[in-house]
Amino acid sequence: MTEYLIQQLLNALAFGAEYALIALGLAVVFSIMGLVNFAHGEVIAASAYAALLFAGLGLGAPLLVIGLAIAAAIAVSVTLERVAFRPVRNAPVTTGLLTAFGVSIVLQNLFQLLISPRPQAFPALNGLNATWHIGPWAVSSLQVMELVVALLAMLALGGFLGRSSLGIAMRAASRDFATVRLMGIQANRVVAAAFVISGALAGIACVFILARRGGVTPDMGFSLVLKAFVACVIGGFGSLFGAAAGGMLLGFIEVGLLVLLPQEMGGLKEALTYVIVTLILVYRPEGLFGSRRDLGDKEF
Amino acid sequence: MLSVSGIHKSFGGVQALADAALDCASGEVIGLIGPNGAGKSTLVNVISGFLAPDAGQVVLDGALLQGRTPQHISASGIARTFQNLRVFRDLTVRQNIEVASLRARQLRRDGPPMLGVDALLETFGLADRMSDAAGALPYGTRRWMEIARAMATGPRILLLDEPAAGLNDEESDRLHQIITRLRDLTRIGVVVIDHDLTFINNVCDRLFVMDQGRLIASGAPAAVWRNPKVIEVYVGPGTGTGATPAVELGG
Numbered sequence: 001m002t003e004y005l006i007q008q009l010l011n012a013l014a015f016g017a018e019y020a021l022i023a024l025g026l027a028v029v030f031s032i033m034g035l036v037n038f039a040h041g042e043v044i045a046a047s048a049y050a051a052l053l054f055a056g057l058g059l060g061a062p063l064l065v066i067g068l069a070i071a072a073a074i075a076v077s078v079t080l081e082r083v084a085f086r087p088v089r090n091a092p093v094t095t096g097l098l099t100a101f102g103v104s105i106v107l108q109n110l111f112q113l114l115i116s117p118r119p120q121a122f123p124a125l126n127g128l129n130a131t132w133h134i135g136p137w138a139v140s141s142l143q144v145m146e147l148v149v150a151l152l153a154m155l156a157l158g159g160f161l162g163r164s165s166l167g168i169a170m171r172a173a174s175r176d177f178a179t180v181r182l183m184g185i186q187a188n189r190v191v192a193a194a195f196v197i198s199g200a201l202a203g204i205a206c207v208f209i210l211a212r213r214g215g216v217t218p219d220m221g222f223s224l225v226l227k228a229f230v231a232c233v234i235g236g237f238g239s240l241f242g243a244a245a246g247g248m249l250l251g252f253i254e255v256g257l258l259v260l261l262p263q264e265m266g267g268l269k270e271a272l273t274y275v276i277v278t279l280i281l282v283y284r285p286e287g288l289f290g291s292r293r294d295l296g297d298k299e300f
Numbered sequence: 301m302l303s304v305s306g307i308h309k310s311f312g313g314v315q316a317l318a319d320a321a322l323d324c325a326s327g328e329v330i331g332l333i334g335p336n337g338a339g340k341s342t343l344v345n346v347i348s349g350f351l352a353p354d355a356g357q358v359v360l361d362g363a364l365l366q367g368r369t370p371q372h373i374s375a376s377g378i379a380r381t382f383q384n385l386r387v388f389r390d391l392t393v394r395q396n397i398e399v400a401s402l403r404a405r406q407l408r409r410d411g412p413p414m415l416g417v418d419a420l421l422e423t424f425g426l427a428d429r430m431s432d433a434a435g436a437l438p439y440g441t442r443r444w445m446e447i448a449r450a451m452a453t454g455p456r457i458l459l460l461d462e463p464a465a466g467l468n469d470e471e472s473d474r475l476h477q478i479i480t481r482l483r484d485l486t487r488i489g490v491v492v493i494d495h496d497l498t499f500i501n502n503v504c505d506r507l508f509v510m511d512q513g514r515l516i517a518s519g520a521p522a523a524v525w526r527n528p529k530v531i532e533v534y535v536g537p538g539t540g541t542g543a544t545p546a547v548e549l550g551g
Contacts, residue, residue, distance in 0.1 A: 165402050172388040172399045179386045184375040184403030184453055 006137055008259050014143035016251025017150035018205060020244040022228035023235070024157065025201035027243035031174035032194040034093055036229065036237075038100040039080060040202060041221025042107035047073035047206040048216040049115060052122055060124045069210070070203030077199025078192060089191070104222065111218035118217075125211035146208045153204055154244055157197065161240070166193055174238070234280055236290020245289060253277075301325045302378070302457045302489055307346055307356035307366075309339075309513075316342045317353070318513040324457060324489035329479060331504035331521075332493045335533060338510040340493045341383075344459050347491075348380045349373040360457065375403065379455035383462045385446045389435030393426050393445050396434050397452045404454035414454040415486060423481060424448040425474075440471045444478070451482060457489045458482070464496045472496065476503045509533070 022040065029037050050072035051065050059068060084103045088095045130141040161167040166189070173180040173190045181187055202221075209220060227250060228243075235246025253276050257269045280288065302324045309317040317339045324330045332340050345351040347358055349370040358366040365373050388396050397417050404414065421427045424444040429437065434445060443463065450458060460479075464472050476499065479490055494500050500507065500521075507524045509517040517527040524530055 165398065168391060168395045169399050169402060172391055172396070175388050175390060176386060179388070180399065181371045182374050182380075183400040183449070184371065185399070186403070187371075 003137055007139070008255055010139055010143050010147075012252045012255035013248075014140075014146045014251070015255060016248035017147045018208060018224070018247075019228055019231045019250050020247030021150050021153065021201050021205040021208075022224055023231040023243035023247040024154065024240060025198040025205070026225070026228055026232050027235075027238065027240050028157075028198045028201070029194050030232070031238045031240065032170060032177070033085075033089065033096075033191055035085060035096040036100060037085075037198070038097070038225060038229075039084075039103040039107065040198065040228070041219075041223075041225035042104050042111075043073050043077050043080070043199060043202040044206045044209065044221035044224070045111060045216070045218060046076045046107065047203050048122070048210055048220060049111060049120075050076075051124070051206070051210060052120055052216050055122065055124045062125055062127055065124050066207050069206050070200055073203030073206060074196055074199035077195045077202060081191060081195040086188075086191075089187075108218045108222065115218070119215040120217075121215050122210055123214055125207065126214055128211040129214075142208065142211055149204060149208075153201065157201075157240070160197075166190070170194065230274075230277055232287075234277055234287055236287025239287070239289045242287055242289035246287070249288075250277075301361065302347075302491070303357075303359045304343070304347060305357050305359075307343065307358075308354045309342060309346060309351060310354060316513050317346070317356075319515070320356070320510065320513060321515050322491070322508045322518070324491050326456065326489050327483060327487040328506065329483055329490040329492065329504050331500040331507045332491060332510065333495075333497065333500055333507060334510035334516075337512075339513040340510055341461065342513075343510070344380065344461055344491070344493060347373075348378060348459060374453060377454070377456035378459065379450035379453045379457070380459035381443075381446045381450050381461055381463060383465065385439075385442050387434040387437075387442055387446055387449070389433065391434055392431050393434055393437065394421065394430040396445055397421065397426075397449050400449040400452035401454070404452065415451060415482075417452065420448040420451055423485075424478060440467055443467065443475075447478070451486075455488060457491065459491045459493075461493050462495070463492060464494045464499045472499050475499070479503055 025040050026037060029035055047069045051069040054060070054068045055065060059065070080103060084099055085096065088099050128142055128145065131138050132141045132144065161171055169180060169185050170190055170193060177187065180190070209224070210216070213220070228247065231246035231250045232243045233246070234249055235242025235244070250273070253273050254269065257272050258266070261269060304323065305321045307317050307320040320339060320343050322330065322332060322343070332343065334340055342351065346353045346366070349365070349368050349372065352367040356366060357364060360376055360378060363376060365376060365378070388399065391399065394417065397420055401417055415423065421430050424447065426441070426444055426448060429441065434442065437445065447460065447463065463475055467475060479492070480503070482488065483490055492500060492504060504521060506519060507521050508515060509524060509530050511533045516529045516533065517524050
């Protein structure tokens with residue numbers, strides 16, 4: 001029984017860590033430029049296809065694959081910003097949202113047409129998925145690594161935003177972009193930094209998804225990004241801490257329901273998850289850790 | 301030096317600025333005054349790039365700046381503060397000033413003398429509060445921080461939009477000292493808009509008086525306050541030449 005509970009706890013933590021990683025990728029971009037980047041999932045998928053390509057070229061050593069996948073995700077993320085999001089940066093929020101959906105659909109279809117709609121096997125990272133015996137318990141190495149890496153990534157992000165000049169500029173920009181620009185800071189630099197960070201987080205998430213699934217599909221990122229979006233909403237959109245906490249909470253809700261629901265009601269898991277999410281929002285419309293932005297006086 | 305001339309600006313049918321002008325040399329503190337609606341803030345918004353003028357020139361050290369973006373103008377060396385303080389509330393005092401200094405450090409390695417973040421914290425008496433969140437500061441302190449932040453961009457001209465508003469007498473005196481000190485340390489030119497005429501008379505070398513979008517007088521404070529047009533605007537019509545306006549008592 002204890003072992004079962006520990007296993008489920010680890011499950012919840014690992015799922016939560018994955019949602020948190022992806023949610024952070026959304027939140028970093030949103031906090032700076034108010035864009036909900038629904039194409040974030042396609043950054044993950046593109047990074048997975050890139051890893052597949054590299055493995056096909058003989059660059060299949062696990063560490064190399066991990067490095068290349070993260071680098072590819074950063075490159076794709078920054079490219080999307082340049083090509084798709086920069087032209088609509090000053091457009092109304094809905095334009096950015098629709099652009100992101102458009103990019104997402106175009107990329108998914110490109111993957112289907114140019115590669116294949118069918119899953120591509122990707123065994124290079126299967127080695128990460130082992131069973132570790134810690135004391136009396138058997139745990140999945142992948143889950144432990146995912147949790148640890150997600151925590152390290154969040155610490156690194158926190159350190160970057162708290163200490164480095166660019167990080168401080170990003171935090172200022174997330175509050176009042178216009179005034180930051182008045183300080184002479186180039187908007188392009190701050191926005192590009194947000195997409196680099198978001199891409200790196202997508203790459204890290206991609207590595208774990210690949211290792212767990214052992215395959216690549218065109219829509220592998222999309223449903224996860226929807227979950228991450230929900231995590232951001234629960235945590236409070238725009239708040240990075242909220243995104244991470246919302247991701248964790250979502251992991252716990254899902255696994256908790258799986259444990260508590262009788263087997264024949266397992267199909268209700270998703271529905272009940274969203275009922276709980278809705279209830280949270282009824283009582284905290286701004287999310288658990290969100291604050292209503294002080295819009296302040298934006299005239300001159 | 302900053303030279304602004306022939307500025308016209310209309311909003312719809314309303315002429316907000318008609319041939320407005322001012323100039324400010326390095327190391328000089330000038331005051332921009334006039335009754336409400338005279339166009340002072342509009343002129344500052346034109347100079348800092350928030351509004352494009354219909355006609356006229358804004359020249360800083362030979363570079364034409366009218367109609368450029370606020371970002372460009374800020375990077376060219378004109379910094380401003382706002383009536384409503386736009387501080388980054390979540391950042392600490394030090395971080396607020398640091399953000400503003402980032403670009404300046406890159407841009408003007410061999411430009412005019414610039415105060416570093418620590419020197420600014422010291423000058424504005426913010427050193428002991430530098431780790432506090434800016435949103436938690438009392439109003440007066442927040443104002444020091446906003447001016448310090450504007451200074452951190454390494455400007456040649458500093459535009460202060462109603463810096464004394466909401467300050468008590470003691471804080472006004474302190475603001476006076478700080479402006480003089482900044483000017484002496486960095487030789488910047490300072491343009492002050494304020495309604496507190498005592499403060500303006502004390503701190504400014506020259507005054508520019510506006511009324512209904514026009515420059516009606518300029519020069520040393522004592523001379524400006526003897527100008528009949530200025531007296532008419534501030535004291536009322538028919539007061540005549542030579543009368544001593546009440547406001548001069550402050551000077």
